[in-house]
Amino acid sequence: MENINPEFENDGMLLLQLQQGNRSAFNVLFNKYWEQTYSNAYKRLGDSEQSKDIVQEIFASIWINRQNPINNLPAYLSISVRNQVFKLAAKNKNLTPFFDFLDNIPAHNENADSNILWQEFYSSYEALLLKLPPKRQQIFRLRFHDDVPTKTIASQMQISRKTVQNQLGKAIEQLRITLLP
Structure with a gap:
């Protein structure tokens, strides 16, 4: 060698x-x-x-x-x-459980209006995120938008990891209920 x-x-x-x-x-x-x-x-x-x-x-x-x-x-x-x-x-597909519901949204027309439909969906998604309590919204964005681990989020926000996980669970459930057809 x-x-x-x-x-x-x-x-x-x-x-x-x-x-x-x-x-x-x-x-x-x-x-x-x-x-x-x-x-x-x-x-x-x-x-x-x-x-x-x-x-x-x-x-x-x-x-x-x-x-x-x-x-x-x-x-x-x-x-x-x-x-x-x-x-x-x-x-x-089980690797990203939060986004599984996107697979279940019916694709009625996959033609010219699909981009518009996606933009409408994304606007609705953002509007729903803004309705979450500020701390829950912050935790959700850090975890799913910035890919920050729950342990790091807990440390940054000076809360327990269990609190972070509970807040994520509540946010996900609220979004699922509202976004599913």
């Missing part, structure tokens, strides 16, 4: 060495970013095994396609996680 010179342990040099097939450079990058990538996948999926599988696929792909240059590895990993989660969501 090739040795990595400690003074070259920055991402740019490691990525260049990776392109040349240096397994040690790959191992350093893997060890450096595995946990962060796993955490990113886990916060989106909430499933440890699926998260590990996604991370493994991403790093395997990096090794297989090592000749393709990567300029910003953290950004590349983040986008890869997002894309893998989207692929998994397409296979298993």
Whole structure:
């Protein structure tokens, strides 16, 4: 195995060495970013095994396609996680339970007026969000619009995680009742 010179342990040099097939450079990058990538996948999926599988696929792909240059590895990993989660969501629609109700909205006409219907739906959705109590609205937007974990929301708002979860449950139920036909 090739040795990595400690003074070259920055991402740019490691990525260049990776392109040349240096397994040690790959191992350093893997060890450096595995946990962060796993955490990113886990916060989106909430499933440890699926998260590990996604991370493994991403790093395997990096090794297989090592000749393709990567300029910003953290950004590349983040986008890869997002894309893998989207692929998994397409296979298993149970990953995003809040938005399942969108699948149940009947599609009477999928033609020229579908864009207008979507805009009307989104306007109704925003109007309903604005009717939520301010704190509940803030919690909902942080969780579902900004993808902030409930633990972080609780810490930021100085409330318990259970309170955050209860407020999310109440917001989701209120939106489901109102938005379902």
